[in-house]
Amino acid sequence: MAPEFGGIEAWINSNPLTMEELRGKVVLIDFWTYTCINCIRTFPYLKQWHSRYADDGLVIVGVHTSEFEFEKDYDNVVEATVNDSLVWPMAQDNDYVTWRRYSNRYWPAKYLIDKDGVVRYTHFGEGAYAETEEIIRELLEEADPEFRVNNLELPKDQTLDPAFLSTRNARVTRELYGGYERGQSDMLYGRGGYVRQVEYFENKDKVFDFTVEGDLESDKIYFEGPWHIGPESSTHGRMTENFEDSLSIVYSATSVNAVLTSETGEPYKVRLKVNGEYLTEENKGIDVMIADNGKSYVWVTTPILYNIVKNPSYVTGEKLEMSSNSDDFDLFAFTFGVYDNGH
Template sequence: MKASKLLPACLMACVMGMSFGARAEAMDLPVEGEMPSFKGATGWLDAQPLTPAELRGKVVLVDFWTYSCINSIRQLPYLRAWARKYKDQGLVVIGVHSPEFAFEKNPDNVRQALKDLRVGAPIATAIDSDHGVWLDFNNEYWPAIYLVDARGRIRHHVFGEGEYEQTERVIQQLLTEAGARNVDQALVVGDGRGIEAAPDLANLKSPETYVGSERAENFVSKGGRLFSSRSVYAAPDSLSLNHWALVGDWTIGKHSAVLNTVGGRIVYRFHARDLHLVMGPRENGSAVRFRVLIDGKPPGAAHGIDVDAQGNGTLFAQRLYQLIRQAEPITDREFEIEFLDAGAEAFVFTFG
């Protein structure tokens, strides 16, 4: 494991799944170190605080995630299925919720996100708002899985989504090593639907794109003082693929941009099946109405789950919103979101 540097980015593994046959041979799983404690957690949901001593004799899956990260969200169908399937044979699944953005540090927000995303017992959630557990594991990625054997030793890790078949084979092997009998060798089938559906990698040509000044790339707005406090921006005459622009009166901070007046827009030329935007009303703000267009028209059948066919939606909370899910053929498209109220705050675009 690398140094404990907090990287503000979700990670997608290049391998989304590998075939290992009906029954895999035993794998050589080296010891990667002892499992650290969870003493840095600021709270627990769906479980009492857990310690390495209490977990001895169990196989433990530790998953670092955060609720606005699309890569973490797409992993959830497998985590739920493994937690249910192997619970009685000695598997404990612990989700360590380590926030990327400030709004994800609020325990009430985390509690609501767990409800919305159907994450609950038998998955235990450690709230890691101060990144204490993250640092003790020397973790660097969202999502990241660590598999721990019954002796408390880390034996396998996966950085990013994917590699689900191999991960489950490791779970089965560690359970068998721990003395579990008749471990079912069948593999779960991910049933990701809606926002949890696996990405369309063949058509994914747009990268995660941050709106805040710290990590923004391909920002091409005209006018204003680019990335310097409050300014009025305009869109260029045309956009190249993966370039984007703010339009209107915005205040750009380190991690986000806040709209100051009604009618501001964001435009982005993208190439992907799905387009998501992490956004919401600014902290303690009122709901914000918005309208989405694709190539200048309402999205129709290409609308995401958070808008209707006319492109209408409302921001009630700071979270990830799915705005576009289109059918093939996938081509370069121009996305536009207009906010009908002031106070919208935008953080990052992600695609799938």
Template sequence: MSSSTSSDPDRRTWLKAVAAGLIPVALGGALAVPQARQALARVLQPTPPLDGLRLSGPWLNSPPLDAAALRGKVVVVCFWTYSCINSLRVLPYLRAWQARYRDRGLVVIGVHTPEFRFERDPANVRQSVRDLDVGFPVVLDGDRRIWSAFGNNAWPAFHFFGADGRLYGHVDGEGGYDASERRIQALLSQTPGPVVASPLSTISGSGPEAAADWDSLGSGETYIGYGQADAFASPGGFRRDVEHLYRAPDRLALNRWRLTGGWTAGEEFAVGAVAGRIAHRFHARDLHMVLAPDTPERPVRYRVRIDGAPPGADHGWDVAPDGSGVVREPRMHQLVRQSRPVADRTFEIEFLDPGVRAYVFTFG
């Protein structure tokens, strides 16, 4: 039961400031609540809004940027993370907008806010930025300080700023790209310079960056770590944080998944032993998994089967037609892209070496 005394909001403000690391816990109550409130507002809700970009780092492809450095520029701030399929599918649009409108005054900024722990490692992000041909400025937001300052709640999310530094709207998730480009054109048209061409860009992605087949998408994101897992079908459920020999159910229903063989189920991921397998009964054109080697120096070989056979023409970007592939670094792997009309299929992946970390299934 909550109290109605006037001191409760002040107390909550002080506690939030301590929790955010803005007031050292060792100071106890030495700082007055108004000071806590001012510190919280200054750091978590900076003014002007683009100064929120100061809260994290380091920066890739650019020196640090803030409101002063971006004065007079139209800015698109996109929150993304490199192992997220939804984030990967927006990269063709960000690259195209940057290339087309950069000389007219547009700055595209990627705020890389991680979902998984391995995405907090600057070396992993630097490598992914190179591999994904991301040429626009990227700031690493490992503690979600920029995310909080912007009030963000989705990957991906677009925030559109005019040359005056004011926010002119945001879009959560994929889609609406034509409207987003028209918004960019409208904001650029308010700045000095040549007339902005009105035709929209023709943009398409390839491989994992291709748009999802939304009309055939009948399966949703499925986490493997027990912290967010659901639809788990192996008999007996999870054995948390201990190695366990899992067995297959008699039948795998649509949008259910299972482990077989030796696995240690953790909160964020499951770690496989030799010959560990994962299966998922799904309905989608594309199937992806976020996978990582438990030890960076030890790649993990795998073999994919669809309905018990090698994938052939239905193999994904990271799989050969015979179903073979290797996990070398922590990232999203595209394992299936159906070339025929989409149907319910049973996907299975067998790991031929120990030490894989399996995080999540995603579809497209």
């Protein structure tokens, strides 16, 4: 049987629900967290399923289990659901109680539960949207033999960038984390960590003045100037006037996203360059602004995932540099994509 919800701090878009009350319905449990790009990419499919099948007995319940501490904030989660037009019930599972009851390990993760409360299907990560919808239809028909699909077309998975598919030995930079806790875990698994500079792990929970020497290794974060190394993120270590300090990565992808917050909640500007040049209308992300003088920036106003680079097609070995005069500049993670739509 499907585990009961537990440890829910708040419900959004709904009164509190229980699995017992949902008997007779087909329930889709969706574990997510609002800055996860893999979760965000599934939103169009969840919206379509809600629109198509809610009246036929499908109930989607999003279980928001935070990856980062700031994602536990109720107002942040509400703002994310509003901005992304997510209208189905949301359960805020800050202490991972429901997550553990399902023995879950992934964002996103989907559990389809039949009318009798039995978990009949699971899928972890993106993709398999047609397969998932077929199971939704089967379970709805079991619950109501009069249910009819009416020739609705099954969804297709997102299309990969043709340039990526045609590049021999193409690869995508993996997710990179700014905080030392995830870096230490990565080291334990023998993957070398997310930051190459040895001083990074020698100066945890303090400010260190980094220097970059020689060429940058691909798929690693490099810091220049004073940075505070924290358990979840790295924060610019001083106020400046001329963007003297920076962080850089050499990446391979079509798109680049960054999870950024402000230490004080005050907005700040991050200057962006790729290969020493400012971004343009052709390669800027949707959250990037181009000033009248041609300089490219992202304004960090709220703790979210920002789309900062959106190349026309797949690239490899590109150097992204980010700098800010603010000591609120706070990096949690980078994520990368190779989808045809650039997200």
